[in-house]
Amino acid sequence: MTEHSGRFTGKAAEYAQYRERYHPDVVLPLLREWCGLTAEWTVADIGAGTGMVGDLFRANGNRVIAIEPNAEMRDACASLHADDGLYDVLEGSAEMTGLPDASVEMIAVGRALHWFDVEAALVEFRRVLKARGWVAILACGRKEDGREENVEFKKLMQTKTGRDLYLDPLLAVYRRLDTLFAGGRFFHADVPGELRLEWDELRGLTLSLSHAPMPSSAAFADFETELRGYFDRFEQDGRVTMTSCTWMSAGQFAE
Structure with a gap:
């Protein structure tokens, strides 16, 4: 995981302010139904970024331990949660969390699993989880298909950022999540939504x-011009609308 953590250096401010938020009323009822989630559980948020998944569980009353390898993102997370006595922020990675054996009831991962050495992370998760603990894998944001706005945004990013060269192969893990918990228990749900974004x-x-x-890169001016052109093409009443989704999975390892 640490080999990829530098990709978010310089992005903490935008991440904290503009990334899509998880909605407790969407996520928490399903985790209670699937996993028996209660407020008494301790949840480790792995690859925590600025702490959005942790915020979701704090809304449920849980103690949260945020594990984040990128120093800038970790500092932002610590600053945002400095006054919360039930929110701890620690340096670590999915493969080496630094947490004690059998110390948490749930591990939560949001928009980060594709950065992990998945097999090494699963070994670490088994070590850290209490008996019959759960792994929740969550993501929310725009879909890459559906509305024309979604399709054209994906094309823009492919053309201007070369994302396919490294990111798309990593995303393949999401197509085999059930296999990570073979012989155990696994649940999944997609909850549709919508993004309406001003410029x-x-x-x-x-x-x-x-x-x-x-913004400091030579490619930025052209990229921003293309992005503005996309916005001007699709905006209605000052906003671009995209189809979005909350993707939710929860797994329990075989005993």
């Missing part, structure tokens, strides 16, 4: 992506 929101969300060029 500043679209720009900030896009810049928070690992493959988007930094």
Whole structure:
């Protein structure tokens, strides 16, 4: 995981402000149904970024331990949660969390699994989880198909960032999540939604992506011009609308 963590250096501010938020009323009822989630559980948020998954579980009353390898993202997470006595932020990775054996009831991963050495991370998750503990794998954001706005945004990112060269192969793990818990228990649900973004929101969300060029890069001016052209093409009443989704999975390892 640490080999990829530098991809988010310089992006913490946009990430914290503009990334899509998880909705507790969407996620928590399913985790309670599937896993028996209660407020008494301790949840380890692995690859925590600025802490959005942790915020979801704090809304349920859980103690959260955020594990994040990128120093800038970790500092932002710590700053945002400095006044929360039930939210701890630690340096670590999915493969080496630094957590004690059998110390948490749930491991949560949001928009980060594809950065992990998955097999090494699963070994670590088994070590850290209490008996019959759960792994929740969550993501929310725009879909890459559906509305024309979604399709054209994907084309823009492919053309201007070369994301296919490294990111798309990593995303293949999401097509085999059930196999990570072979012989155990596994649940999955897709909850559809919608994003309606003003220009500043679209720009900030896009810049928070690992493959988007930094404002200091030579490629940025052309990229921003193309992004603005996309916005002007599709905006209605000052906003671009995209189909979105909350993807939810929960797994329990075989005993």
